[in-house]
Amino acid sequence: xxxxxxxxxxxxxxxxxxxxxxxxxxxxxxxxxxxxxxxxxxxxxxxxxxxxxxxxxxxxxxxxxxxxxxxxxxxxxxxxxxxxxxxxxxxxxxxxxxxxxxxxxxxxxxxxxxxxxxxxxxxxxxxxxxxxxxxxxxxxxxxxxxxxxxxxxxxxxxxxxxxxxxxxxxxxxxxxxxxxxxxxxxxxxxxxxxxxxxxxxxxxxxxxxxxxxxxxxxxxxxxxxxxxxxxxxxxxxxxxxxxxxxxxxxxxxxxxxxxxxxxxxxxxxxxxxxx
Numbered sequence: 001x002x003x004x005x006x007x008x009x010x011x012x013x014x015x016x017x018x019x020x021x022x023x024x025x026x027x028x029x030x031x032x033x034x035x036x037x038x039x040x041x042x043x044x045x046x047x048x049x050x051x052x053x054x055x056x057x058x059x060x061x062x063x064x065x066x067x068x069x070x071x072x073x074x075x076x077x078x079x080x081x082x083x084x085x086x087x088x089x090x091x092x093x094x095x096x097x098x099x100x101x102x103x104x105x106x107x108x109x110x111x112x113x114x115x116x117x118x119x120x121x122x123x124x125x126x127x128x129x130x131x132x133x134x135x136x137x138x139x140x141x142x143x144x145x146x147x148x149x150x151x152x153x154x155x156x157x158x159x160x161x162x163x164x165x166x167x168x169x170x171x172x173x174x175x176x177x178x179x180x181x182x183x184x185x186x187x188x189x190x191x192x193x194x195x196x197x198x199x200x201x202x203x204x205x206x207x208x209x210x211x212x213x214x215x216x217x218x219x220x221x222x223x224x225x226x227x228x229x230x231x232x233x234x235x236x237x238x239x240x241x242x243x244x245x246x247x248x249x250x251x252x253x254x255x256x257x258x259x260x261x262x263x264x265x266x267x268x269x270x271x272x273x274x275x
Contacts, residue, residue: 075101106142108250116241122146125188213237
């Protein structure tokens with residue numbers, strides 16, 4: 001007897017995750033019998049919990065903060081991109097109970113950018129990445145893979161940006177946070193991966209007068225959907241891409257693998273996730 005596939009999203013805390021809403025929408029839309037559940041797992045229990053999931057009949061899992069690096073260490077097989085990024089967000093369990101780890105965050109980022117800005121090309125010129133957290137890691141890997149000719153990285157704590165650039169060993173130029181405006185007029189792709197610009201989180205201190213209509217600007221924050229950065233960029237004639245699509249598109253490869261159906265990204269889904 002075939003049982004309906006069960007997948008979980010693992011985090012601590014997990015109540016904020018929009019993944020259950022998204023995957024349940026796709027299950028309903030595709031008429032697929034399956035389950036996608038949130039599981040809050042304390043870091044101390046994570047390894048035991050993850051190793052037992054295949055035995056309990058789970059097909060796979062998404063992994064969010066703070067478990068992404070640990071999931072990579074525990075996995076039996078790791079994709080090249082997850083290895084490069086140093087974290088996993090998507091896990092597949094095979095019939096032998098082995099854990100396969102992947103990272104689809106960079107895929108989600110690039111797919112969102114290409115859908116939102118069809119004319120965009122990484123090769124058009126330099127990119128500036130603001131922030132050096134987990135999301136920046138996946139985005140840097142994606143920009144390198146897409147052959148961005150020059151990448152600038154800046155973070156409020158410079159040492160963190162330097163550590164991250166060193167890991168990639170790819171000629172990423174680290175700038176002081178206060179010097180980021182010095183390259184802005186040359187940049188063709190501007191990416192904010194920080195929480196600055198989110199509701200009540202302070203501002204990026206960018207010289208918006210240097211933004212131009214040859215620039216593509218994206219913010220991975222989607223609360224609010226149109227951040228201050230995107231508002232200013234739109235006024236300057238930039239091509240703007242909001243951050244919600246990155247969340248949605250990173251979920252597509254996992255859903256497709258677990259449930260055997262390619263999910264559709266619709267306006268209805270976007271509205272549901274924003275509600």
